Amino acid sequence: MSDKPPDPFETIVNNESYTLIRAAPGVHQFRFKSRGANAYLVQGSRRTILIDVGLVSTFPQLQHGMNYLGCSKADIDLVVLSHEHLDHIGAAHLFAGKTMIAAHRLAANKIALRDDFATLRKMFNEPNVPFDVDLWLEEGNVIDLGDFQLRVMHTPGHTSACISLFDQDKGLLFAADTLMPGGVMGGIFGSGSISDYIESLHRLAGLNAKILASGHGRLSATPIHDAHIAIERSRALLSDTGQLFDALDARENFEPIMQSVRDLNKLDD
Numbered sequence: 001m002s003d004k005p006p007d008p009f010e011t012i013v014n015n016e017s018y019t020l021i022r023a024a025p026g027v028h029q030f031r032f033k034s035r036g037a038n039a040y041l042v043q044g045s046r047r048t049i050l051i052d053v054g055l056v057s058t059f060p061q062l063q064h065g066m067n068y069l070g071c072s073k074a075d076i077d078l079v080v081l082s083h084e085h086l087d088h089i090g091a092a093h094l095f096a097g098k099t100m101i102a103a104h105r106l107a108a109n110k111i112a113l114r115d116d117f118a119t120l121r122k123m124f125n126e127p128n129v130p131f132d133v134d135l136w137l138e139e140g141n142v143i144d145l146g147d148f149q150l151r152v153m154h155t156p157g158h159t160s161a162c163i164s165l166f167d168q169d170k171g172l173l174f175a176a177d178t179l180m181p182g183g184v185m186g187g188i189f190g191s192g193s194i195s196d197y198i199e200s201l202h203r204l205a206g207l208n209a210k211i212l213a214s215g216h217g218r219l220s221a222t223p224i225h226d227a228h229i230a231i232e233r234s235r236a237l238l239s240d241t242g243q244l245f246d247a248l249d250a251r252e253n254f255e256p257i258m259q260s261v262r263d264l265n266k267l268d269d
């Protein structure tokens, strides 16, 4: 017999393309079996929101699950994007119009400028439809759904624009690619920083979170434990990158970048 505690999260739908899992009353996780990141439907007493929306290619599954929960696209008051990566925001333009779209101001800026490098557009074979972010979020904003109060935390590291959402009363933490079950690291992308990542993990570890809802992988009932593993791993990564930097001849490796900056500046002479 296994010592593993029973899975506290109920699976509602499980087919060949996605799984729909109940994280808490009114909170459901969509886990797509392709490249789309997890999406979350939060049905509050006054407002209904989605946190991340996956890709256009996973939108039929998102809609299928929403219908299953008695919710249509028109019922979504707000789409909150955790950061600018396309696997999280790909289907957002399908909500543009009536539904408000929110993201941290640093993600909103990258999306508004169509920064395909920052959004990792080339990694995904998706239609390129521009959309705008209606609400530019900051640390400390609160999204009030009636019986959910989601506090916006700016948790940079994976990218500069990552946010986490935390409901203190329910101990419910949406941490996207910053904190994942088992302390899996989200990687450091273009605008990100391992030092920022470590600080963000420390902040999340200090919350009284009971349920972790991440951008990839399963739900977790041990967020604080997960955060401590992630902190250990991120510190190891910090010392690895230090050694890596020493191993390269840093000056020589940065020369092409320095040269292109010099070339750019010459244009103004």
Ligand SMILES: [Zn+2]
Pocket (backbone or CB within 6 Å): 083, 085, 158, 177, 186
């Ligand atoms: Zn990401």
Ligand SMILES: [Zn+2]
Pocket (backbone or CB within 6 Å): 037, 085, 087, 088, 177, 215, 216
């Ligand atoms: Zn992701």
